[in-house]
Amino acid sequence: MMSKYLEDNHQHICCPLCENENLTSTFQSEDIQYGSSGKSVTVDIPVFICPSCSFVFSGEEAETVIHDAICKDMGVLTPSEITEIRRKLGLSQEKFAELTKIGVASIKRWESGKTIQDASKDTYLRLLAIPEVMDKLERINNKAKQLPTKKEPKFRSQFSPATISRAENFQLRRLAA
Ligand SMILES: [Zn+2]
Structure with a gap:
């Protein structure tokens, strides 16, 4: 043959x-x-x-x-299958990396067969082949962009003076002998 x-x-x-x-x-x-x-x-x-x-x-x-x-x-995707998923989405390796937050170096290694993706990344890649998942991912990314970038003040518990006083006067009760 x-x-x-x-x-x-x-x-x-x-x-x-x-x-x-x-x-x-x-x-x-x-x-x-x-x-x-x-x-x-x-x-x-x-x-x-x-x-x-x-x-x-x-x-x-x-x-x-x-x-x-x-x-x-x-039981994982072959390099050509990964490339096909990306190409069907019409994305370059760089754009695909940007959207998925997968490192572009990893994508290049998987597609060229230098390394094999682990099970969790393989599952993620398979999900990305579903158009609805990519739409959802784009919405998540857009929302993330709208989040304030300045640092919010850290959450701190507010205690009433009574609570603080109780804590200060706290004593272990003696157990009955
Ligand atoms: Zn010869």
Whole structure:
């Protein structure tokens, strides 16, 4: 089976050993370990085979396929799914960060597959895919902008002189022997 990547980038890829450009592609099933608990997931990795020197190697597409498989195994959104949620909202990474209060660096890392979002951020991202949620979030942000920025005086309890006097004269009652 011809991989999509090979079709698109055929002219750019050659065998790293013999520079043959006439490569074939296939899938190699591998158990990929991830995380500290030694979890593993079986992934069909797209690989290139050089017919002239028999060298087998993988490209960028393999990285994406492995990363997506790990995300799916963990039950979290893949980088492309996160990008899709953001694009459907018509927002740049910067604007998306501003609205959601998620750091733009985090968004960039998740979308490029450098790191995987934790469960709470994943839930938040899934909620953001619901249009009503984004509308609500925009209203919350607008309200927040209207809040006074000057510091309000700190709340302090007011005690009556009688209360203060009672507190001053307070004594533990002796327990009956
Ligand atoms: Zn070769």
